[in-house]
Amino acid sequence: MSKKIGVFVCHCGTNISATVDVEKVAEEAKKNNPGVSYTTTYKYMCSDPGQKLLRDKIKEEGLDGVVVAACSPKMHEHTFRNASKKAGMNPYHVEISNLREQCSWVHPDKPTGTEKSIDLVRMMTEKTRKDKSLNPIKVPVTKRALVIGGGIAGIQAALDIADAGHEVVMVEREASIGGHMAQLSETFPTLDCSQCIMTPKMVELAQNENIKLYTWSEIEAVDGYLGNFDVKIRKKARSVDLDLCTGCSSCWQVCPSKKIKSEFDMKLGNRTAIYIPFPQAIPSKPVIDREHCLLFKDARKKNIPPNDSKVCRKCLDVCPIAPVKAIDYSQEDEIITEKIGAIVVATGYKELDDTSMYGEYGGGKYQDVITGLQFERLASASGPTEGEIQRPSDGKVPEIIVFIQCVGSRDPAKGCSYCSKTCCMYTAKHTMLYKHKVHDGHAYVFYIDIRCAGKDYEEFWLRAVEEEGATYLRGRVSRIYKKGDKLVVLGADTLTGSVVEIEADMVVLASAMKAQDDAEKFAQKLSIQYNKDKFFSEIHPKLKPVESSSAGIFLAGTCQGPKDIPETVAQAGAAASKVLALLSADELEREPVVAKVDRLPAPIFSTCIGCFYCKRVCPYGAIAEEDIKARDGSVIKTVARVNEGLCQGCGLCAATCRSKSVELAGFNDEQVYAEINSVEFS
Amino acid sequence: MTEETKKTKIGYYPGCAITKCSTSEEYGTSVLGVSRVIGPELVEIGDWNCCGASSAHATNHKLSTALSVRNISLAEKDGYDEVLAPCPMCSQRLIISQNDVHEDKKLREEVEDAIEMPVSSNVKVSNYLEIIKNYSMDEIAEKRKKKPEGLKVASYYGCLLLRPPKILKFDDPENPTTMDEIVAAIGAEAVDWEFKTNCCGGGFTLSRPNVVVKLTHDILEGAADAGANVIAVACPMCHANLDMRQKNIEKEYGRRFNIPIVYISELIGLALGLKPKDLGMDKHFIDTDFVVDAFSNIEE
Numbered sequence: 003m004s005k006k007i008g009v010f011v012c013h014c015g016t017n018i019s020a021t022v023d024v025e026k027v028a029e030e031a032k033k034n035n036p037g038v039s040y041t042t043t044y045k046y047m048c049s050d051p052g053q054k055l056l057r058d059k060i061k062e063e064g065l066d067g068v069v070v071a072a073c074s075p076k077m078h079e080h081t082f083r084n085a086s087k088k089a090g091m092n093p094y095h096v097e098i099s100n101l102r103e104q105c106s107w108v109h110p111d112k113p114t115g116t117e118k119s120i121d122l123v124r125m126m127t128e129k130t131r132k133d134k135s136l137n138p139i140k141v142p143v144t145k146r147a148l149v150i151g152g153g154i155a156g157i158q159a160a161l162d163i164a165d166a167g168h169e170v171v172m173v174e175r176e177a178s179i180g181g182h183m184a185q186l187s188e189t190f191p192t193l194d195c196s197q198c199i200m201t202p203k204m205v206e207l208a209q210n211e212n213i214k215l216y217t218w219s220e221i222e223a224v225d226g227y228l229g230n231f232d233v234k235i236r237k238k239a240r241s242v243d244l245d246l247c248t249g250c251s252s253c254w255q256v257c258p259s260k261k262i263k264s265e266f267d268m269k270l271g272n273r274t275a276i277y278i279p280f281p282q283a284i285p286s287k288p289v290i291d292r293e294h295c296l297l298f299k300d301a302r303k304k305n306i307p308p309n310d311s312k313v314c315r316k317c318l319d320v321c322p323i324a325p326v327k328a329i330d331y332s333q334e335d336e337i338i339t340e341k342i343g344a345i346v347v348a349t350g351y352k353e354l355d356d357t358s359m360y361g362e363y364g365g366g367k368y369q370d371v372i373t374g375l376q377f378e379r380l381a382s383a384s385g386p387t388e389g390e391i392q393r394p395s396d397g398k399v400p401e402i403i404v405f406i407q408c409v410g411s412r413d414p415a416k417g418c419s420y421c422s423k424t425c426c427m428y429t430a431k432h433t434m435l436y437k438h439k440v441h442d443g444h445a446y447v448f449y450i451d452i453r454c455a456g457k458d459y460e461e462f463w464l465r466a467v468e469e470e471g472a473t474y475l476r477g478r479v480s481r482i483y484k485k486g487d488k489l490v491v492l493g494a495d496t497l498t499g500s501v502v503e504i505e506a507d508m509v510v511l512a513s514a515m516k517a518q519d520d521a522e523k524f525a526q527k528l529s530i531q532y533n534k535d536k537f538f539s540e541i542h543p544k545l546k547p548v549e550s551s552s553a554g555i556f557l558a559g560t561c562q563g564p565k566d567i568p569e570t571v572a573q574a575g576a577a578a579s580k581v582l583a584l585l586s587a588d589e590l591e592r593e594p595v596v597a598k599v600d601r602l603p604a605p606i607f608s609t610c611i612g613c614f615y616c617k618r619v620c621p622y623g624a625i626a627e628e629d630i631k632a633r634d635g636s637v638i639k640t641v642a643r644v645n646e647g648l649c650q651g652c653g654l655c656a657a658t659c660r661s662k663s664v665e666l667a668g669f670n671d672e673q674v675y676a677e678i679n680s681v682e683f684s
Numbered sequence: 685m686t687e688e689t690k691k692t693k694i695g696y697y698p699g700c701a702i703t704k705c706s707t708s709e710e711y712g713t714s715v716l717g718v719s720r721v722i723g724p725e726l727v728e729i730g731d732w733n734c735c736g737a738s739s740a741h742a743t744n745h746k747l748s749t750a751l752s753v754r755n756i757s758l759a760e761k762d763g764y765d766e767v768l769a770p771c772p773m774c775s776q777r778l779i780i781s782q783n784d785v786h787e788d789k790k791l792r793e794e795v796e797d798a799i800e801m802p803v804s805s806n807v808k809v810s811n812y813l814e815i816i817k818n819y820s821m822d823e824i825a826e827k828r829k830k831k832p833e834g835l836k837v838a839s840y841y842g843c844l845l846l847r848p849p850k851i852l853k854f855d856d857p858e859n860p861t862t863m864d865e866i867v868a869a870i871g872a873e874a875v876d877w878e879f880k881t882n883c884c885g886g887g888f889t890l891s892r893p894n895v896v897v898k899l900t901h902d903i904l905e906g907a908a909d910a911g912a913n914v915i916a917v918a919c920p921m922c923h924a925n926l927d928m929r930q931k932n933i934e935k936e937y938g939r940r941f942n943i944p945i946v947y948i949s950e951l952i953g954l955a956l957g958l959k960p961k962d963l964g965m966d967k968h969f970i971d972t973d974f975v976v977d978a979f980s981n982i983e984e
Contacts, residue, residue: 361858483878485909 005067005095007130008040008059009123012047012072014102021106021115027071030120035127039063048078053085060089067130071099071123092135094594094668099126121681128680132673136594139646143229144343145585146171150221153181154567155559155574156348157203162578163346164212168585171340172207173235174217178283179204181350185266185375187382187389189567190431191462197282197384204284218289222337224345224528227624227647228554229590231342239333241290242276247328249286253317254278262294264386268353268376270394271386276317276329281384290317290329297331308332344554344581347538348574349524351560354410354418354513363409363482363511369395370489371482373513374428381435391439393508396487399440400507404491405429406479407449410514418514420535422564425512426453430463432510433472445472446504448479448493456568475502482509515564529623529648530555537563548577552622553592553650556580595651595668597624597644610641610663616655617642624648625655694815695764695807696726697755699735699774701920708771708920710964714949715770715812717963721956722823724815726768729759736781737773738887749791750798752781760804770812770949772844772919776852778809783851811845812918812949813862814854824869829957830979835872837951838912839863840903841880842922857881863916863948870955871983877910879903884925893929900925901933904941914975916948923947927969944972954979 009031013019028041040063044052047070059065068091070082075098083093099122109115145168149160152174160170172179184204186196207213222234257274264273266280273279275295276288292298300313308331321327353375364371370393372380379385380392393400407429411422426449433445452474454463466472477494484490488505495502517536518524525532530550531539538561541549548556556577559570584590599610607630617625628643642664644655656664662671702712719726732755734740736748756778759767769775785792785803792803810818841860849857860881864874882903885896903926907915917923927945934940945968953963960966960976 361856365859481882483906485878 005037005131006039006063006065007035007037007067007069007127008056008063008065009035009038009042009069009071009127010047010052010056010059011041011043011123012052012070012101013043013045014047014073014106015045018072018101018106021109021112022101022119023112023116024071024119026116027101027119027123031069031123031127035124037067037131038127040065047072048081053081056082056085057089060086060091066091066095067133068096069099069123069126069130070096071101071119071126073102074098074100074104092137094136095130095133097126097130097133099123124680125677128676129673132670132676133668136667138591139594139596141227141229141590141592141647143585143587143590144231144341145169146340146342147344147346147581147585148173148231148233148340148342149346149348151181151348151350151559151561152176152179152207152215152217153348153350153559154183154200154203155350155561155570156181156346157207158571158574159346159348159558159578159581160213161203161207161210162575163581163585164210166578166582168212168582170210170213171233171235171342172213172215173219173221174215175220175238176279177218177240177277177289178279178285179207179215179217180280180282180284182353182375183567184280184282185268185382186378187385188431188435190427191456191458193431193434195383197382201282204282208284215285216338217285221524221527226342227645228552228592229343229584230647231345231554233340233342233345235338235340237336237338239292239335241292241329241331241333242288243326243328243330243333244285244287246323246326247287248323249278249288250322252320252322253329254288256316256320258314258316259294259296262291267379267386268373270372270376270379290331344556344584345528346556346558346574346577346581347528347530347550347561348558348577349518349521349561351515351564352518354516359416360409360511362480363406363509364484368482368484368489368509369393370400370507371509371511373511374425374432375513377432377510381432381439389439391436398487398507399443401440401443402504402506403436403440403443403445404479404489404504404506404509405432405445405447405512406491406509407447407512408478408514409511410516411512412450418516418535420564421453422512422514423453424515424564424566426451426463427456427459427566429510429512430454430466430472433466434470437470437472445470446491446506447472447474448477448491449474450476450478456566477502515560518561521561528552528555529621530557531621537561548573548580551650553648554584592646593651595666596646596649597651597653597655597664597666599642599644600663600665607639608641608663609661610659611661612640612642613660614642615658615660616664619654619658621652621654622648622650624650692724692765692819693763694724694726695729695759695762695767697729697732697735697759697767697769697774697778699732699737699769699771701771701773708923710967711770711920711923711947711949714947714953714958714963715768717958718949718952718956721958722820722827722952724819727764729755729762729764729767731758735769735774735777737777741777746791746794746798748777749781749784750795752777753785753795753803754799754801756782756807756809757799757801757804760807761801764807766808766810768810768812768815770918772811772842773921775809775811776844776847780848780851782809811854813845813866816866816948816952817862821865821869824866824952824955828870828955829983830955831981831983832870832872832951832955832978833981835914835975835978836875836912837867837872838875838877838907838910838915839867839880839948840907840915840917840922840926842917842919843881843883843886844919844921846881863918866948866952867916870951872951872955875907875910875912877906877912879906882906884922886921886925889925889929896925897929897933897936900929901937904930904933904943905937905939907943908941913943915943915945916951917945918948930970942970944968944970944975946972946975951975 011024024043032041087093149156149172219237222236225232259275263269264271296314301308301311383389477496479493481492491504521536558574558577629637653666656666736751741748846857867874885899889896950963
């Protein structure tokens with residue numbers, strides 16, 4: 003039975019009608035396109051009256067196929083499909099002919115625009131004739147969220163989800179949660195102490211009964227799909243039993259390896275081999291750094307089990323827990339599987355490691371050329387100098403200090419073109435912290451532009467200049483070299499056109515925020531997309547800022563791009579609200595536009611030849627290998643199968659398949675060829 | 685020397701500054717003198733012309749490119765695989781021109797038209813440090829006759845050997861080490877100092893002498909403060925500014941440096957036992973006797 007198709011041509015005000023003769027398009031459709039039984043035009047099809055027109059005509063005219071010739075399907079396909087559903091039609095018999103983005107906006111004159119529009123409408127009419135009814139796919143939902151990363155982004159997202167009553171699993175790869183925010187001294191633009199506002203949140207998280215915390219753990223693998231992820235977590239051997247340990251501190255006080263550079267103090271301070279990263283760590287229980295611990299070093303050298311080494315067992319001896327000690331040298335990595343419904347990725351950033359890139363700034367040679375995070379530790383009351391600004395080489399209080407902005411940012415010559423966004427503000431903050439502690443000191447700042455766009459931000463940096471007297475020089479530094487115990491900073495002041503030479507005691511590089519070293523590998527593990535700088539990509543930069551390219555995986559914080567604390571917290575809240583929306587239903591409805599590998603009766607079973615090219619091209623990891631077995635259990639052939647939960651309907655597999663065994667629902671060969679064949683090529 | 689490098693035929697492009705009877709003649713004679721002892725064999729490219737540095741490339745891009753490219757094309761015509769241009773102004777101009785004609789098809793056609801020869805695509809242009817590092821490091825160790833005593837060398841690279849790094853692709857542009865390696869190979873001490881790649885003022889020596897005096901002063905002071913007693917160079921421009929202007933600088937700043945400025949090829953030559961006069965050690969403004977004397981001990 004042939005379909006009765008209605009064609010609705012939209013003027014879009016004058017957006018379409020200025021370059022397309024909409025009346026003629028409607029007329030031609032009715033005259034020449036087989037199956038078209040009704041046509042009309044309307045000023046705004048997407049308006050309420052426009053949708054009502056569509057619904058009414060479907061009923062009145064008994065339509066079973068609709069072509070709306072309007073804007074991009076990205077805009078209103080959903081609107082018109084919903085309207086047709088209300089009129090009792092299967093929504094997948096509605097097709098959109100894009101007369102705006104792909105025609106009226108790009109063509110200059112009416113004759114060309116009209117001619118092309120007629121073709122576009124004919125193509126979609128032909129496709130509509132072949133459309134089949136499709137029904138949404140229903141997937142059950144595991145009402146549990148996973149948050150990867152325990153910095154401020156992860157903590158905020160986890161708390162928001164847990165407070166709404168859902169279970170949260172948090173995985174943090176360091177020994178404590180807290181991330182970079184716990185390292186900061188004060189925060190802009192209010193200069194309140196970072197730890198003072200961070201630690202209550204950490205405690206809140208630890209005490210929340212809905213949150214299960216895995217520290218010193220990493221994500222091993224993520225399988226499954228939206229609502230039904232299977233996540234494998236590697237609990238790295240901590241060598242300390244978290245249930246038994248009380249965090250009494252005896253062990254790290256007796257540890258003889260006291261000169262290990264502390265990662266938390268950005269290598270400006272020392273820690274022991276059994277250690278907690280910082281006093282407010284959560285959990286406040288130590289971990290043994292097996293690389294530096296004397297016992298493990300000895301065991302590795304002699305190739306014996308660590309328990310057999312007798313070199314140093316001071317921490318075990320001193321541990322007061324009885325009868326079983328909390329320290330266990332023989333602990334091994336453990337793999338745990340958790341069932342998860344939705345995932346928040348909050349893996350954070352890494353500060354630029356300047357040693358190799360900036361030879362002109364000493365490339366790591368000068369102790370007194372430090373990074374932004376190192377300065378944070380120097381200024382922090384819990385830092386290696388207890389908050390006194392002392393230079394690392396000799397502990398002298400610097401009288402002249404130079405800050406250089408955009409180190410590793412906005413520097414295409416070094417391969418990093420983006421702006422790290424936070425450095426203008428944190429450098430202004432650093433000059434203030436410095437002046438508050440060294441009253442007679444002088445701070446110079448070299449900058450390219452000052453980008454302090456944010457609430458109270460402009461006022462903040464002006465305070466650094468006007469009240470604290472920091473000297474801002476617009477220009478870059480070409481070189482730093484050592485002269486006696488001073489560092490000579492050679493730069494340009496481009497506003498006066500002069501060369502500047504400053505003999506400084508210490509230099510602070512406003513180092514860029516970079517993606518984590520393993521960001522690329524991690525994104526591939528999760529099948530989410532990332533940009534050229536290895537920051538994870540959101541699907542739409544404006545309208546879907548926290549959604550990753552994989553359904554059910556959301557992004558929060560600096561893993562998605564450089565941002566400051568307020569923005570991170572806001573984004574984490576947004577990601578949490580997306581997770582909550584997902585977890586609020588028992589079943590999820592998904593678009594049925596997914597690929598399917600054919601299955602046929604014996605003896606063919608499937609035309610799939612098992613080459614798995616489709617598996618190689620699938621960006622979402624949605625193709626699985628399936629064994630077709632005989633009754634006795636022997637494998638007859640291995641073919642591809644599409645996981646409907648993971649498939650996003652991109653069609654790459656269908657286009658790649660050599661045996662034409664994959665079909666994309668809503669875009670099968672019959673439909674697409676009908677479209678193409680309807681075009682008369684001149 | 686490996687089998688492969690033996691086959692490489694290297695053409696020698698002296699350029700105006702170091703050819704016979706020119707201002708930096710001693711650089712050319714020492715390069716050739718050293719190559720006769722430790723190789724590689726250098727044969728002067730026939731009918732070479734100016735590389736177009738300074739005046740030509742400041743006024744006419746096409747002219748300067750054609751001038752440079754003609755020399756490379758001549759080298760290819762004569763069957764050379766590689767060209768040594770000891771003067772870094774020349775090597776830089778030759779390499780940049782070669783790069784420009786390969787990136788710009790139209791320029792390439794215009795240049796081919798001007799030089800009435802096809803543009804060469806296979807000849808590699810090298811500076812002197814590269815040639816020594818790639819072909820002669822082992823030979824220096826083998827044929828070294830004199831052991832320098834008390835010689836602390838500041839290796840000064842200047843700008844032209846390294847910049848623009850994207851095109852020249854030679855060593856680390858911020859902290860190069862090739863010349864330091866050569867200094868170590870002849871048995872002298874290479875001091876770690878901060879001014880390896882600072883600008884000497886180059887051609888501004890005539891138009892803006894005040895600027896050049898400041899820049900060269902900083903270099904001399906940096907070397908002296910780092911404990912160096914000789915500065916090694918591989919560029920006639922650097923040499924002229926540091927050597928010729930040194931007395932002026934001393935007067936201007938009231939500090940006596942008296943640091944001899946020698947070509948790296950002269951140091952190699954002295955270590956190989958060549959006669960100081962044949963290396964042009966007598967052609968310097970700052971007396972080089974101290975350097976020559978440092979090489980009086982015969983190595984056992």
